[in-house]
Amino acid sequence: MTNCVEFRGVDKSFVFGPDGPKKVLDGIELRFPEGITTAVVGESGSGKTTLLQLINAVLEPDAGEVRVFDEPIPDQHREKFRRRIGYSVQGAGLFPHMTNRDNVVLLAKLEGWIDDLIEERYQVLLAEMGLAMDVSNRYPRELSGGQQQRVGLCRALMLRPRLLLLDEPFSAVDPITRIGIYERFQAVQDHEGVSAVLVTHDMREAVRLAGNLVILREGKVLQHGPPQDVLNAPAHEYVEMLVKEHL
Amino acid sequence: MTNCVEFRGVDKSFVFGPDGPKKVLDGIELRFPEGITTAVVGESGSGKTTLLQLINAVLEPDAGEVRVFDEPIPDQHREKFRRRIGYSVQGAGLFPHMTNRDNVVLLAKLEGWIDDLIEERYQVLLAEMGLAMDVSNRYPRELSGGQQQRVGLCRALMLRPRLLLLDEPFSAVDPITRIGIYERFQAVQDHEGVSAVLVTHDMREAVRLAGNLVILREGKVLQHGPPQDVLNAPAHEYVEMLVKEHL
Amino acid sequence: MRCNSTLFLVMLFASTYSAASEPIKVASKNFGESYILGELTAQLLEQDGFDVERRFGLGGTLICYEALASGEIDLYVEYTGTIEQAILKLTERASIAELNERIAEKGIRLLEPLGFNNTYAIVVTRDVAERNGLHTVGDLATARDLKVVLSHEFLEREDGWPGLAAAYGLSSQVVGMEHGLAYQALNDGEIDVMDAYSTDGELKRYDLTILDDDKGFFPEYLAVPLIRKDLPARAVAVLRQLAGILDDPGMQAMNAEVVFGKRSFADVANEFLVNKGLADERLIVDAIWPNLVRNTLQHLKLTGIALAAAILVGVFASLAVFRIAALSRALIYFSGLLQTVPSIALLALMIPFFGIGMYPAIVALFLYSLLPILRNTITALTTLDPTLIRVATAMGLSNREQLRYVYIPLSLPSMLAGIRTAAVISIGTATLAAFIGAGGLGDPIVTGLALNDVGLILQGAVPAALLAIITELIFELIERLVLPGHLRVEAAG
Amino acid sequence: MRCNSTLFLVMLFASTYSAASEPIKVASKNFGESYILGELTAQLLEQDGFDVERRFGLGGTLICYEALASGEIDLYVEYTGTIEQAILKLTERASIAELNERIAEKGIRLLEPLGFNNTYAIVVTRDVAERNGLHTVGDLATARDLKVVLSHEFLEREDGWPGLAAAYGLSSQVVGMEHGLAYQALNDGEIDVMDAYSTDGELKRYDLTILDDDKGFFPEYLAVPLIRKDLPARAVAVLRQLAGILDDPGMQAMNAEVVFGKRSFADVANEFLVNKGLADERLIVDAIWPNLVRNTLQHLKLTGIALAAAILVGVFASLAVFRIAALSRALIYFSGLLQTVPSIALLALMIPFFGIGMYPAIVALFLYSLLPILRNTITALTTLDPTLIRVATAMGLSNREQLRYVYIPLSLPSMLAGIRTAAVISIGTATLAAFIGAGGLGDPIVTGLALNDVGLILQGAVPAALLAIITELIFELIERLVLPGHLRVEAAG
Numbered sequence A, B: 001m002t003n004c005v006e007f008r009g010v011d012k013s014f015v016f017g018p019d020g021p022k023k024v025l026d027g028i029e030l031r032f033p034e035g036i037t038t039a040v041v042g043e044s045g046s047g048k049t050t051l052l053q054l055i056n057a058v059l060e061p062d063a064g065e066v067r068v069f070d071e072p073i074p075d076q077h078r079e080k081f082r083r084r085i086g087y088s089v090q091g092a093g094l095f096p097h098m099t100n101r102d103n104v105v106l107l108a109k110l111e112g113w114i115d116d117l118i119e120e121r122y123q124v125l126l127a128e129m130g131l132a133m134d135v136s137n138r139y140p141r142e143l144s145g146g147q148q149q150r151v152g153l154c155r156a157l158m159l160r161p162r163l164l165l166l167d168e169p170f171s172a173v174d175p176i177t178r179i180g181i182y183e184r185f186q187a188v189q190d191h192e193g194v195s196a197v198l199v200t201h202d203m204r205e206a207v208r209l210a211g212n213l214v215i216l217r218e219g220k221v222l223q224h225g226p227p228q229d230v231l232n233a234p235a236h237e238y239v240e241m242l243v244k245e246h247l
Numbered sequence C, D: 001m002r003c004n005s006t007l008f009l010v011m012l013f014a015s016t017y018s019a020a021s022e023p024i025k026v027a028s029k030n031f032g033e034s035y036i037l038g039e040l041t042a043q044l045l046e047q048d049g050f051d052v053e054r055r056f057g058l059g060g061t062l063i064c065y066e067a068l069a070s071g072e073i074d075l076y077v078e079y080t081g082t083i084e085q086a087i088l089k090l091t092e093r094a095s096i097a098e099l100n101e102r103i104a105e106k107g108i109r110l111l112e113p114l115g116f117n118n119t120y121a122i123v124v125t126r127d128v129a130e131r132n133g134l135h136t137v138g139d140l141a142t143a144r145d146l147k148v149v150l151s152h153e154f155l156e157r158e159d160g161w162p163g164l165a166a167a168y169g170l171s172s173q174v175v176g177m178e179h180g181l182a183y184q185a186l187n188d189g190e191i192d193v194m195d196a197y198s199t200d201g202e203l204k205r206y207d208l209t210i211l212d213d214d215k216g217f218f219p220e221y222l223a224v225p226l227i228r229k230d231l232p233a234r235a236v237a238v239l240r241q242l243a244g245i246l247d248d249p250g251m252q253a254m255n256a257e258v259v260f261g262k263r264s265f266a267d268v269a270n271e272f273l274v275n276k277g278l279a280d281e282r283l284i285v286d287a288i289w290p291n292l293v294r295n296t297l298q299h300l301k302l303t304g305i306a307l308a309a310a311i312l313v314g315v316f317a318s319l320a321v322f323r324i325a326a327l328s329r330a331l332i333y334f335s336g337l338l339q340t341v342p343s344i345a346l347l348a349l350m351i352p353f354f355g356i357g358m359y360p361a362i363v364a365l366f367l368y369s370l371l372p373i374l375r376n377t378i379t380a381l382t383t384l385d386p387t388l389i390r391v392a393t394a395m396g397l398s399n400r401e402q403l404r405y406v407y408i409p410l411s412l413p414s415m416l417a418g419i420r421t422a423a424v425i426s427i428g429t430a431t432l433a434a435f436i437g438a439g440g441l442g443d444p445i446v447t448g449l450a451l452n453d454v455g456l457i458l459q460g461a462v463p464a465a466l467l468a469i470i471t472e473l474i475f476e477l478i479e480r481l482v483l484p485g486h487l488r489v490e491a492a493g
């Protein structure tokens, strides 16, 4: 079985304050199997977003190596590498100066897709996310928080990437809409064999969508494995609390 | 029993696209009792954020009247009126050019609090929100999403407002940290009798924290009343789905 | 024979072609009479089918002469006295033939004089002349109690009153007065004697008598066409028709038509040519407007080209260096240094490299425009929200695509602010271009400053101001088109 | 008696006080000899305990005279010929007494001439004089084959060669040449005769002979102190010591010391006074540096005050109007219009309102600085992220607090960019202030341009350029202090 992502002894520090750099990720050793969703759960500030940004090389590890689809991250033409990875940014991260449609279709245009194809895919995505067509010509600022988040998801999905990095993608979406998205997401994954890394605070969401679960705390992996294994045998007091909260 | 907020036939429209203005809130009639939390739940884009912004007069109703603590919203000195209402913005909304501490203490400084008092309250809030002191001198951009959201909460609480408007305040916070905050929040409410309006997508959170529940959909109130009443007797198909999802 | 006629045809074609494609550039200096003479020569050539380009109002003898010597213009009308003194620096009177000989090496020749002599003159009203029996300048020595009023310049120049008084032994008490006011005072009988140029239109209008300079104190200033030797023979032949055609009263009359009849230079010149049977009548619109339009267009051309170049260079340079703080700083410092070179000095510094005329002016304006564009663009590019840049990187936008889709649109407001500031400052600074013969709205301003003619100054200053406003309006339109829509959304709300 | 002596004491105190608090303002024009004479008078007064303020290098007779008449300066040394012709516009020679009478109504008086006469002179080497037996200008008429070379100005002025040739019946062939080069050529024996000023230092250095102007063709230019009548009697008495003290060779010698000895004006003047027993020796440092420092400080003052005012007005006006699009536009258009007024015209326009000197220059610089500041500030304020503004409102910040804590800090980069552009442009434009006697680094530039002295031009241009760079550096420091920290954070990462 190939891995879509592999962390080999990865450290990452940020400098803040006068105390010098602080380790945000510490000796991460992880393998995410291809074709399924890996959920990353953990304390706020435990390094989940940092973990994702190491995968698409927005951040460089201080030590260790990150491999994607069993290859090291290329040194050159990173934009090509990154375009094969769909990234839905925590809090949407839409470009304020582009309409919502332009935000979504930008990469497809740059890839030279023909207009009809772009329009078709755009409409499908919007429908899947439960967004009305009238958001298209508005600017992100004119949408509600949950609408923005879903536009960001559309943007991440536009190019049909092999790997999806989803940073709390449904946190601002109501539960009913969310269920619809779950179903579409699972259908697409079954059909196209997309790999995904899903950061979430919702244990139920993690268990429902993921075939692999990673529990992070203070930059360290507390436990990882199939969700049922984790639920059944929490390896740490903190995981136990999470499991209890889930029920 | 006095009401902390009262909506009397409130309409609110936004203009988007060529079809002219679209009603985002439609004939809202609501009364939120004082001293307890009212949870507002509903579809993404159903008008929850708009509802909150009508309360602190950032938006003006197109029709109807909004009353706060049984008085109409004053026409003058609105900044005084608003300072008595703590508002935690959806997605944090911190000022990027101020350190996190400055974001939190700004209003207290403008109110002329003495430095010791400010510092004391600041430290208490940070601790209650599970934030380390090392966030103080950093800028919001240097925090994780959940950390930013909690700094935003501290800012809303700083002046000990009588009324809190909380727009999905815990969505980016992990479940364990969230439980701690729930407890602090309930203790403060019991102790100080603060009123709160909590917008959330988490039905369990709503049921746990709120004494009053409002279900919004497409700008209309589907049902409102004590949470147990709503759970026991959903008045609408959509509410039924929400209740089912909750279980 | 066949061969020869083919050659002849080719030559004919060549000359026709060159006549069609290369207009004859006729210049004038920046005072009324010179404009009229410029129109005379220009219209005469046009009558014969030549294509003429008018480059009127150049800033003085030196610039006209240099432009002629370098081939930037093909002809203008000069005065023999000026050729002797200012151009050839002779100390003795020289005949036309002698002048022609000396000037030949520059590729320039003189044609025959038009006839009139525009020199200094001492004038009185007919009445005063008769009552005091004044005929010659010398007669002033015996006439007593005449109020003599002279222009300040004439008063001070040794070839003016001091020399004249010495030559004729005059001892009258004289007073200085504005030239323009003196004519009125003379006509009103408040003064008796004044100085004048012998072709001033006022001489005719007020029917004044010129006292004869019988000792020949005043040098001769005969108007002669000064032309490039390589002017086509046919054009020379056409211009020769002007020889001796125009005497002092004739020139006076034309000057009067312009000053008092408020007629245009072109109109007056055309009437003269028609009367002499040298040209057909033509409909000539009021001259202020064509002048104004021409100046405004030239001004637009100067600032437009300079600004376009500055935008191109400024924006591209900013995009190239903004990621490297040291380089950005160096670029901004350098363009700041350019600003500290005073404009006249900068324009003067350009002459060795670009000659006179449009090019040095454009280069100078270009250099002045760089700073605001560079600084605003670099400032905007370096203070963008870094979160958006990170998102752009994460999405897989290349550097170039990031510039195109993120950096540039988000920096646009500040960039455009810099460009607009540069544009308006350019429009102001371009008025200085007239000093080096680049034309534009500085022409009337510079002339007006020199002649103390407020009307003329306003003919340049008002359109320049309007141009600034119009530029602002155009940029507002452009902003409406290119500014990212989210800003417009906000403005509306 | 007691009462009287009290009064006397009060008066003494008053006069001492005024002497201490109000320095005597001594001016000079912008050429070497005038600087030396300025130093002579200034040092003499200082020797006697007066406090002196030097306002040297004013741009011409008119500005000096106007400044004196309006009381902006107290004295300077002028030439009788200039007073006659340029100031009083007389046409006949007048005695000192007559001049004094005519000028009295302006509150000005002439003191006795210093002695020397700085007029035109025709000079030859001693060798040529002896070989050709030349003593007077008239002798040139008989001498044959002499190469006569004249400066262009002398050649053209009728009170130069043309008049002289007429007066003495000279017919030599003459050629024009740069004045500076001619001395060298004369000394090398390449030419025989040239024109000069009778006090040129070169006359002494090259041991040249002045041909006697026995017909008195050249007017007299006797140096005389021109002083305000209200100058304290003691100061007048002190200045009177200069009467007749300095003859032509003496002035030549001092000019030569400055030009060839490379000594400072102050140093040369002091040596003269010491030799005459009129002053103590003083240590005078090389003059370039104090001049440079003084000019630079003055330049800083001009631009500093103008910029400070422009920042204040520009920023406050922007904050006041930016919410109202029409007003913002009107303000920007208006300051744009100011830019289209050419700088010299704007400076000239100021004179009726603010006189000459520092104030009009500051006002003009202030007006020029407004546009970049206004536009950048308004652009930044109106294109801020509206989400943040909404948050600020929702939190309960008043309008004023929003400006202070949100609008201003977030607009600061663009605002500072505008201010920096304005500062650098001001430093450049301020070099023009010298035209109206405002001093600063334009002084050496304007003088240098007039005298074609590259060294002098650089003495202004180089410090101006350095000033621009230093200004940039200072602003970078300021930015480091006041820019919101999050930008610095990003720059580091």
Ligand SMILES: Nc1ncnc2c1ncn2[C@@H]1O[C@H](COP(=O)(O)OP(=O)(O)OP(=O)(O)O)[C@@H](O)[C@H]1O
Pocket: A141, A142, A143, A144, A145, A146, A147, A172, A174, B014, B015, B016, B024, B043, B044, B045, B046, B047, B048, B049, B050, B051, B090
């Ligand atoms: N500035 C605006 N201009 C136009 N339409 C707007 C604007 N702000 C909000 N809307 C629209 O109004 C509706 C209600 O928005 P609101 O932000 O109140 O939703 P919400 O209930 O808070 O949703 P969410 O749970 O996604 O935050 C949405 O359809 C949204 O697109």
Ligand SMILES: Nc1ncnc2c1ncn2[C@@H]1O[C@H](COP(=O)(O)OP(=O)(O)OP(=O)(O)O)[C@@H](O)[C@H]1O
Pocket: A014, A015, A016, A024, A043, A044, A045, A046, A047, A048, A049, A050, A051, A090, B141, B142, B143, B144, B145, B146, B147, B172, B174
């Ligand atoms: N640019 C930065 N500079 C300094 N520290 C940073 C920066 N970005 C993140 N951090 C710190 O690194 C740690 C991990 O951040 P990260 O964003 O990966 O957390 P997270 O697990 O995604 O949290 P959340 O669930 O709140 O989004 C946090 O303590 C945060 O404060």
Ligand SMILES: [Mg+2]
Pocket: A048, A049, A050, A090, A167, B144, B145, B146
């Ligand atoms: Mg995160």
Ligand SMILES: [Mg+2]
Pocket: A144, A145, A146, B048, B049, B050, B090, B167
């Ligand atoms: Mg919302």
